[in-house]
Every structure is written in structure tokens, then in C-alpha cells.
Amino acid sequence: MRLSIDVTLNYAIDGAADVLLLIEAAKGPDQRLLLQDLKVWSDTPLRAVPGEDGIGQRCWLHGEGSFHAEYRATVEILRQPRDLATLGNTPIRLMPPETIPYLLPSRYCESDRLEGFVEQEFGGLSAGPLACALVDWVAGHLTYASGASSGTTTALMTFAERRGVCRDYAHLLVALARAGGIPARCVSAYAPGVDPPDFHAVAELWIDGDWHLVDATRMASSVELARVAVGRDATDIAFMTVFGRATLNQQRVTVTRLP
Known part of the structure; x- marks a missing residue:
């Protein structure tokens, strides 16, 4: 099973705030990342930190005013069904x-x-x-x-x-x-x-x-x-934790099965 993932986030941050972003598919023995691209419009560099139990990663960033992020990925699921x-x-x-x-x-x-x-x-x-x-x-x-x-x-x-x-x-x-x-x-x-x-x-x-x-x-x-x-x-x-206040402008998540 292969999945195509397409995510767009657009928020307005009231003033300035630190943001913890958690939207990247995790690497693991039961799923493989064939393609991955995360773009965030921010005045400061992203800082990646491990997720809970070492699964996936979070990204710290600083947002001010308009906050925009786009994520694209192709993931191959290797998991077998279990009864x-x-x-x-x-x-x-x-x-x-x-x-x-x-x-x-x-x-x-x-x-x-x-x-x-x-x-x-x-x-x-x-x-x-x-x-x-x-x-x-x-x-x-x-x-x-x-x-x-x-x-x-x-x-x-x-x-x-x-x-x-x-x-x-x-x-x-x-x-x-x-x-x-x-x-x-x-x-x-x-x-x-x-x-x-x-x-x-x-x-x-x-x-x-x-x-x-x-x-x-x-x-x-x-x-x-x-x-x-x-x-x-x-x-x-949580896919996004804002240490401040933010207003949603647009959020889109599209996941498609690939042949």
C-alpha cells in the first residue's frame, strides 16, 4: 500500500509565538518514506526534535503574523494485517x-x-x-x-x-x-x-x-x-501546538491511495 499525502496549513498568529509542528510521517519498520518535503514560511530556522518513544519528529519554529506550512509525502505501508x-x-x-x-x-x-x-x-x-x-x-x-x-x-x-x-x-x-x-x-x-x-x-x-x-x-x-x-x-x-494565540485561515489534508 502506497499513500500520497498533501497538507496545507495557513494560520494567523496573534503577535508572535513559538510553534511545535508535528505533521511529518514517521519512519519505521512498518512504513517507509519514499518522498518527503516540508516547507514552512518562517523568519527562524526549524529545529527538529524526536517524538515520543523516538517515533517521528517534531519541529520547533517561531511564527509571527501569517504562518504557512506545506507538507508532501509518499509513504509505503509495509504492515501486515493481524487477527x-x-x-x-x-x-x-x-x-x-x-x-x-x-x-x-x-x-x-x-x-x-x-x-x-x-x-x-x-x-x-x-x-x-x-x-x-x-x-x-x-x-x-x-x-x-x-x-x-x-x-x-x-x-x-x-x-x-x-x-x-x-x-x-x-x-x-x-x-x-x-x-x-x-x-x-x-x-x-x-x-x-x-x-x-x-x-x-x-x-x-x-x-x-x-x-x-x-x-x-x-x-x-x-x-x-x-x-x-x-x-x-x-x-x-497534536499536529500543531501554538504557545500563544492563532486563528485558522485554511487547513487542508488530502490522502490518496496510489496504484
Whole structure:
């Protein structure tokens, strides 16, 4: 699977502000960058820093007034589909140390508040079978609704409201998985067929020795997701963080499958 990615960002920054940009597809064993070009109109040089867990990279820059960025890439996805239901259990005490932060509650994923629900609803399940049941539950109980949530909406709020956008689906699945003893992290990604076209958020679950991408909105399969960044929740994977104030003028994300 090869994807063509085309992104344009145009914002007006109120005064001047430092900006953290996170829109480049990440290199990795399951995806290869065949072509990549990032252009940012800025008075200061870009400074690249590693992303969470060493996946992808962020770029620091300084913006003043008009801020414009363009990103083009061709990504080859090398990932093979996996049947989560067949994946076995690893006792928490034997999990690698890098998974520990993804077992704990975070700002937008209050997994400790959902432990009782997971035990009551999915008691007896673990690892792959539990992951499948949680994905089915989130997909079946939430309604995708643009504008139904905001930047402050948490997994617990989505659990109560039963509607949201991709970020909310990812937060709730991650929180439920952590509540069930499965390390889970949020992932920003590019995917074809996302409606409306935009930066996409999915979950990644650590089961049976590896990370597995899951899109609870069911807009994209794991073999057509181009990973950008990972983190505990949306705080870590935001495509742009402005340390100041900014107004959106134009934002366009186009992802196309290539023959």
C-alpha cells in the first residue's frame, strides 16, 4: 500500500509565538518514506526534535503574523494485517518498561474511572480477545458527529455522551484498554477515506509482544495508516501546538491511495 499525502496549513498568529509542528510521517519498520518535503514560511530556522518513544519528529519554529506550512509525502505501508483475537496474554509484571506509562491514566484517558465497567462488562477476557471486544463496543456504542466535542473532551465525557470524532474514539478505546490491563497509546496518522478529510487519531495496543494499530471509527484499516506520532493522549500528538494565540485561515489534508 502506497499513500500520497498533501497538507496545507495557513494560520494567523496573534503577535508572535513559538510553534511545535508535528505533521511529518514517521519512519519505521512498518512504513517507509519514499518522498518527503516540508516547507514552512518562517523568519527562524526549524529545529527538529524526536517524538515520543523516538517515533517521528517534531519541529520547533517561531511564527509571527501569517504562518504557512506545506507538507508532501509518499509513504509505503509495509504492515501486515493481524487477527487481534489470536494474540496471547503477557502478565503486566513481565511487560517491557516502555509500556508502563501506557498502562496508567492520563489527562484525557481516565482509565482508573473505567476499571469497574471493564470488569463488569468484559470480565474473563484478556489480551487479544479483550481488545477485540473493546473495539467492537466503542465502534458500536459511539456515533461519529463532527462538532460534538471540543479540545477539552475526555474519554469519560465521551463514554457518557456516546458521540464524538476520531480523537474521542481513540481516547475512549485507549482508556478502556488500559483499564483492562492492556498498554494503549494514542496515534496521529494519515489515512485515505477519512470523512471529513483531516489529521486522523487512532489507538495502538500492546499485545503479545508488539504494538497493533486499531481504528475504532472503522474508517481505515491498520494496513493503510501512515503513523505520524504516538503519545499518552491528544496532548502528545497534536499536529500543531501554538504557545500563544492563532486563528485558522485554511487547513487542508488530502490522502490518496496510489496504484
